[in-house]
Amino acid sequence: MIYLDHCATTPLRPEVWEAMVPYLRDRFGNPSSAHAWGRAAREAVEAAREKVAALIGAAPDEIVFTSGGTEADNLAIRGTVAARGSRGGHVVTTAIEHHAVLNTLRGLEKTGLAVTYLPVDARGSVSAASVVAALRDDTVLVSVMHGNNEIGTVQPVAEIGAVLRGRGILFHTDAVQTAGKVVVDVGALNVDLLSLSAHKINGPKGVGALYIRRGVEISPLITGGHQEGGVRGGTENVAAIVGFGRACDLARQELAQRSGELRALRDHLLRRVREEYAGVSVNGDPVGGLPHVLSLSFGGLKAQEIVSALDQEGIAVSAGSACTSGRTEISHVLAALGIPSRDAMGTIRLSVGWGNTGEEMDKAARVLAGVIKKLEVLRDLEAAAGGRGCF
Ligand SMILES: Cc1ncc(COP(=O)(O)O)c(C=O)c1O
Incomplete structure (x- = not known):
């Protein structure tokens, strides 16, 4: 997990x-x-x-x-x-x-x-x-x-x-x-x-x-x-x-160290996700922003499906923000950023914290890329079936 x-x-x-x-x-x-x-x-x-x-x-x-x-x-x-x-x-x-x-x-x-x-x-x-x-x-x-x-x-x-x-x-x-x-x-x-x-x-x-x-x-x-x-x-x-x-x-006691560790973990995760799957886009401000948050868009996919597939693999992430999970509407934050709805619908949030390790980042990136590729195949098959209800 x-x-x-x-x-x-x-x-x-x-x-x-x-x-x-x-x-x-x-x-x-x-x-x-x-x-x-x-x-x-x-x-x-x-x-x-x-x-x-x-x-x-x-x-x-x-x-x-x-x-x-x-x-x-x-x-x-x-x-x-x-x-x-x-x-x-x-x-x-x-x-x-x-x-x-x-x-x-x-x-x-x-x-x-x-x-x-x-x-x-x-x-x-x-x-x-x-x-x-x-x-x-x-x-x-x-x-x-x-x-x-x-x-x-x-x-x-x-x-x-x-x-x-x-x-x-x-x-x-x-x-x-x-x-x-x-x-x-x-x-x-x-x-x-x-x-x-x-x-x-x-x-x-x-x-x-x-x-x-x-x-x-x-x-x-x-x-x-x-x-x-x-x-x-x-x-x-x-x-x-x-x-x-x-x-x-x-x-307070651990702030300086914690901030650096979180940023290193988050950057490690992003680097590994990009290595495994080049088509990802990053939202917000990963350089000047909070050290522990990563908002990633996978255009053409549905965030809920990504979250569920990762959950089945024992990896917990959110679709947009936890408060909007379970709803299909686009998050007000992503809409305000002007992110096209095709990308916003496929946006997940990964946030690291106390207890996470570099090995976990490697595994999460590998599993995430596998899930994305699988969902893309399914999506393309559905599109090819032209809505005839085969899938
Ligand atoms: C920015 C921000 N403000 C407020 C809240 C609400 O905090 P609480 O869950 O303690 O009510 C949250 C929780 O998600 C948050 O992220």
């Missing part, structure tokens, strides 16, 4: 699991309780908050724990829009954001919010100049993802943040795919809000965080008790938060 779907989710590292176990077993206290059990849980949550903050160069009191990246994106957008006026307002974003951002904004459009969806160039990049050109007097938020989950393109977030500074507009970035893969520093990026998710960095599912720059006021999505500084009510998921903290700690 070869797992090449680390953009969808990652394995839990043993160190993370070991850190979590005590909080699933004996240290079960509620962090809000005023006794020894409660204090132990509170200390664990606050220690984890420090570790998450350290990964992105933030202060611990700027971290709000959420149920994951989706909730962090929702909190950033809905929380800003709600805090900045009851009606109207304008948000600038890009056409290639994750659905956690796009569908949230589409929903808010129905309630009177105006949204500009900026186009991207052929590599999937948006320019700071186009962001500035889209601003209006009533713009309350700009949301531009740091690294794209389908094609790996990294946006010029620091540059966009610099041009937005002093304009009274909040700037959010979704760093779910970049944290732990490349340097993510909230100061250098000039952002006010930044989303993270634990399960993309070898932590547990169902926990994430939103960085909220000190002094920035946003409204809560989930109201209840005064947990998380009143921005996110509900008893904290202590064990998951502890695991998230440990995963951030490992990611």
Whole structure:
């Protein structure tokens, strides 16, 4: 079995699991309780908050724990829009954001919010100049993802943040795919809000965080008790938060090495795929983009068939992005890049991560090329049969 779907989710590292176990077993206290059990849980949550903050160069009191990246994106957008006026307002974003951002904004459009969806160039990049050109007097938020989950393109977030500074507009970035893969520093990026998710960095599912720059006021999505500084009510998921903290700690300590290793593995995979099958085309920005993502198009084939055939060989990859798997429509990201539908329909995403080896890359490339050649033969036979229902 070869797992090449680390953009969808990652394995839990043993160190993370070991850190979590005590909080699933004996240290079960509620962090809000005023006794020894409660204090132990509170200390664990606050220690984890420090570790998450350290990964992105933030202060611990700027971290709000959420149920994951989706909730962090929702909190950033809905929380800003709600805090900045009851009606109207304008948000600038890009056409290639994750659905956690796009569908949230589409929903808010129905309630009177105006949204500009900026186009991207052929590599999937948006320019700071186009962001500035889209601003209006009533713009309350700009949301531009740091690294794209389908094609790996990294946006010029620091540059966009610099041009937005002093304009009274909040700037959010979704760093779910970049944290732990490349340097993510909230100061250098000039952002006010930044989303993270634990399960993309070898932590547990169902926990994430939103960085909220000190002094920035946003409204809560989930109201209840005064947990998380009143921005996110509900008893904290202590064990998951502890695991998230440990995963951030490992990611920070290993970042430079991990980034290089992932890039070497991904480049090895691409080289071997090209050797085995010259007709492949590569999407996005493999040179300047995220080190672990590879988006490959096999024109004239169907991505779902490639994914299924690889699955039968024990190799896990995605069609476009995991969120759109199972559907036949072309991914919004590939469409925004202007990739012809014949190529977009045959696009798969391979993403490497912790635990992958060079031998796995060799084998995956060999098996992938074999699968592609077989599917091409089948396709040509079907075409020759002229739809007479022979196959
Ligand atoms: C860029 C990006 N943002 C947000 C999310 C959602 O994160 P979560 O699965 O933690 O809700 C994902 C997950 O695929 C992602 O890739």
